[in-house]
Amino acid sequence: MMFGLHQSITLPDIRTLKTSKISQPTRNPQKMKVTFCTSASNKKRVKKHTQSLIVLNPSTIAKKYNNKKIFIRKVPSSYELPSRLDILAAPPVRHRIHPVHHSMVNISMKKLPLLVAIKPDNERAEKERFMKTNYNYNPYFLYRGIADPDSLKKFKAPSDQYLSLAVLILESTLAYFGSYETFDKVTGGPILNKQQIYSLCKSYLASEDLDEEVQINLKEDLLSRGSMTRTEGRPVVNIRCVNLREHGAEGLLRHEIGTHYLRSCNNSKQPWSNPKVRENLNMKPFNPTEEGLASLHSVLLRDKPFLWQPALLYYTTFKASKMSFKEIFIDLEKYVQSPHVRWDCCLRAKRGQVDTSRPGGFFKDQVYLEGVLKLLKRRKTLDFELLVRLGKVSFEDVGRSCLTENAKLDKTRIPKFMEDMVVYHRQLDYIAKTNGLTDDVLNLVD
Numbered sequence: 122m123m124f125g126l127h128q129s130i131t132l133p134d135i136r137t138l139k140t141s142k143i144s145q146p147t148r149n150p151q152k153m154k155v156t157f158c159t160s161a162s163n164k165k166r167v168k169k170h171t172q173s174l175i176v177l178n179p180s181t182i183a184k185k186y187n188n189k190k191i192f193i194r195k196v197p198s199s200y201e202l203p204s205r206l207d208i209l210a211a212p213p214v215r216h217r218i219h220p221v222h223h224s225m226v227n228i229s230m231k232k233l234p235l236l237v238a239i240k241p242d243n244e245r246a247e248k249e250r251f252m253k254t255n256y257n258y259n260p261y262f263l264y265r266g267i268a269d270p271d272s273l274k275k276f277k278a279p280s281d282q283y284l285s286l287a288v289l290i291l292e293s294t295l296a297y298f299g300s301y302e303t304f305d306k307v308t309g310g311p312i313l314n315k316q317q318i319y320s321l322c323k324s325y326l327a328s329e330d331l332d333e334e335v336q337i338n339l340k341e342d343l344l345s346r347g348s349m350t351r352t353e354g355r356p357v358v359n360i361r362c363v364n365l366r367e368h369g370a371e372g373l374l375r376h377e378i379g380t381h382y383l384r385s386c387n388n389s390k391q392p393w394s395n396p397k398v399r400e401n402l403n404m405k406p407f408n409p410t411e412e413g414l415a416s417l418h419s420v421l422l423r424d425k426p427f428l429w430q431p432a433l434l435y436y437t438t439f440k441a442s443k444m445s446f447k448e449i450f451i452d453l454e455k456y457v458q459s460p461h462v463r464w465d466c467c468l469r470a471k472r473g474q475v476d477t478s479r480p481g482g483f484f485k486d487q488v489y490l491e492g493v494l495k496l497l498k499r500r501k502t503l504d505f506e507l508l509v510r511l512g513k514v515s516f517e518d519v520g521r522s523c524l525t526e527n528a529k530l531d532k533t534r535i536p537k538f539m540e541d542m543v544v545y546h547r548q549l550d551y552i553a554k555t556n557g558l559t560d561d562v563l564n565l566v567d
Contacts, residue, residue, distance in 0.1 A: 449470065
């Protein structure tokens with residue numbers, strides 16, 4: 122609060138302030154701290170630290186401070202200013218009321234792309250607090266903007282339809298390796314530094330004749346391992362370069378470049394790249410096919426292609442719809458020991474929420490396992506090459522004559538690892554076998 126010296130001032134009774142560390146106001150005005158508010162940022166900073174106000178004689182202050190507008194606050198010796206962590210982690214009241222994906226009334230917030238809007242701004246501060254409390258705290262997350270409601274409508278409420286299969290895959294992995302940490306180390310290979318990751322990316326792009334087409338952006342603060350975006354019209358592969366292992370990086374490139382990017386390029390050549398044409402053809406949504414195919418390609422060339430990541434995402438997403446942040450964190454300990462890996466899993470499931478003590482979260486991540494299961498069930502009959510060449514289509518649309526007769530396939534591309542389809546189908550069979558997904562099990566999938 123800031124006031125003019127020659128105006129009538131009404132201040133709250135100091136005895137009604139909710140604080141246990143404020144002593145009674147002193148009668149000696151020389152012991153009061155006087156802070157000049159010279160800018161808007163200073164005003165905000167002063168307000169945060171203010172606990173009590175007292176009124177001095179305005180004429181006395183005017184003589185001493187030359188009629189400048191001032192802000193007066195008392196800081197008793199027993200009062201401790203909030204720590205930086207407290208300031209960063211404590212959200213404004215409006216954020217406690219409205220989740221980031223809800224319509225906000227009288228709040229000026231910029232509408233951002235979905236994955237940007239649901240990325241918490243205060244993640245580091247909240248993680249520090251969470252770890253210091255020995256995991257006995259539900260984070261409050263702050264966001265820079267709001268997500269497009271139309272984007273959020275694409276994701277249905279989480280399901281437990283394939284929860285038993287997710288658990289089967291997780292337990293099969295642990296039965297073979299003993300722990301997630303061993304699984305990650307053995308199947309992932311050595312951890313790469315930033316230069317090694319960049320070199321690996323350049324090599325992969327060159328092998329796909331894309332080194333002049335796609336840019337590389339290595340970042341440390343992505344919530345997911347990687348993503349494809351566009352900057353000034355040019356495609357960019359974004360990769361989180363923290364604790365990234367060699368085979369994990371290779372799988373990530375097959376996921377983002379070999380699947381998402383090439384299918385996107387192929388889609389741009391098709392009539393249904395126009396949303397109206399797509400709607401007129403009554404085409405199905407391209408997910409979960411898109412993410413399921415990318416997830417299969419992520420583990421395609423591994424010696425032990427366990428589908429750990431899609432299974433864990435499916436499991437965690439379902440639990441997020443029923444549990445608080447800290448409850449999921451504790452529940453995941455039976456699968457993952459590392460608190461930092463568990464934090465990442467919970468954060469990914471709870472992103473978009475402000476008050477994570479409540480059930481709810483971001484439910485897209487179930488599409489990975491759902492897509493994997495649907496594709497593996499049809500692996501002996503589905504034309505996977507055509508699935509890629511047609512672009513962003515569901516496996517359900519691949520055999521439709523209205524698509525195949527109008528498709529423009531001349532200049533479409535497939536990744537190098539799909540050029541030998543006999544080997545490719547053999548690799549899909551091996552993935553199903555490794556994860557215990559027999560034909561009897563897959564018959565339970567829609």
